[in-house]
Amino acid sequence: MALLSSIHYMETLFIALVTLFLITDLSLVGAAQTGIVRHYKLDIELKNVTRLCRTRSIPIVNGQFPGPRIVAREGDRLVIKVVNHIPNNVTIHWHGIRQLQTGWADGPAYVTQCPIQTGQSYVYNFTIVGQRGTLWWHAHSSWLRSTIYGPIIILPKRNVPYPFTKPYKEVPIILGEWFNTDPEAIISQALQTGGGPNVSDAYTINGLPGPLYNCSKKDTFKLKVKQGKTYLLRLINAAMNDELFFSIANHTLTIVDVDAVYVKPFETDKIVIAPGQTSNVLLNTKPYYPKATFLSKLDLMSLALAPLTTPPHQAFSNMKL
Numbered sequence: 001m002a003l004l005s006s007i008h009y010m011e012t013l014f015i016a017l018v019t020l021f022l023i024t025d026l027s028l029v030g031a032a033q034t035g036i037v038r039h040y041k042l043d044i045e046l047k048n049v050t051r052l053c054r055t056r057s058i059p060i061v062n063g064q065f066p067g068p069r070i071v072a073r074e075g076d077r078l079v080i081k082v083v084n085h086i087p088n089n090v091t092i093h094w095h096g097i098r099q100l101q102t103g104w105a106d107g108p109a110y111v112t113q114c115p116i117q118t119g120q121s122y123v124y125n126f127t128i129v130g131q132r133g134t135l136w137w138h139a140h141s142s143w144l145r146s147t148i149y150g151p152i153i154i155l156p157k158r159n160v161p162y163p164f165t166k167p168y169k170e171v172p173i174i175l176g177e178w179f180n181t182d183p184e185a186i187i188s189q190a191l192q193t194g195g196g197p198n199v200s201d202a203y204t205i206n207g208l209p210g211p212l213y214n215c216s217k218k219d220t221f222k223l224k225v226k227q228g229k230t231y232l233l234r235l236i237n238a239a240m241n242d243e244l245f246f247s248i249a250n251h252t253l254t255i256v257d258v259d260a261v262y263v264k265p266f267e268t269d270k271i272v273i274a275p276g277q278t279s280n281v282l283l284n285t286k287p288y289y290p291k292a293t294f295l296s297k298l299d300l301m302s303l304a305l306a307p308l309t310t311p312p313h314q315a316f317s318n319m320k321l
């Protein structure tokens with residue numbers, strides 16, 4: 001008898017919990033699409049791109065590497081047509097978007113959809129609910145994400161301010177990798193042998209390897225800043241598998257958002273960011289720059305940014321490049 005009543009109790013508890021989840025879910029759906037509908041078209045095509053003095057024909061989106069920004073406000077619905085012009089099957093995943101009741105728009109090939117075949121297209125349709133900050137999109141078929149990726153910028157709802165200093169300017173900073181050889185061959189070899197995939201030839205910031213590799217100096221990302229201003233850096237780690245360190249010489253960063261969730265702001269001089277992770281950080285530029293005082297308003301403090309990393313099979317080293 002006691003057993004039966006405890007089973008009954010568990011059943012009631014279970015039903016109560018399920019009801020609670022349903023109510024929570026419905027309340028989120030009720031809050032859905034309080035904004036506008038935004039349309040985008042992503043054409044995936046092969047283009048010649050040169051880095052480290054190597055030119056490769058790589059799959060990229062709308063002729064841009066990294067790909068275009070998708071910008072929306074919390075509560076907006078996104079309708080994104082993806083057209084596949086490359087020989088590979090491909091899908092796009094909207095990394096970090098909750099996809100409430102739109103699981104079929106999530107994007108992993110063979111999980112939520114069949115991949116988009118050559119010459120075909122697919123329309124992703126979803127609403128951003130309860131998220132604001134930075135997320136990103138990337139290919140979700142094999143290793144095509146090594147070159148098919150770009151930022152998703154989610155602004156707060158109209159007339160809702162940021163819970164921190166209004167930035168003077170916002171800048172996406174996407175950390176990625178450049179391979180001199182075909183990444184598809186690298187991952188298929190790794191899957192055949194069971195070993196780890198070969199490492200990339202360079203880390204990149206906004207698709208550029210920076211001045212520290214062979215034949216890379218001209219391909220350095222430079223952010224031209226004004227003195228005494230606040231910049232919002234929208235950091236994205238789009239590397240294949242590596243945690244990366246990010247810092248800016250002689251400056252502190254204030255973390256205000258992680259994975260499209262506001263956090264209690266805190267200061268740090270470096271941030272470690274995992275693959276797939278995103279973070280919004282504030283950068284306050286110095287009120288003066290001694291070597292550029294001859295310039296009037298526009299300060300030419302160009303920041304060369306570099307990812308810091310420890311190679312596989314080596315002891316952790318937070319080495320400055």
Ligand SMILES: [Cu+2]
Nearest residue numbers: 093095138276
């Ligand atoms: Cu992802």
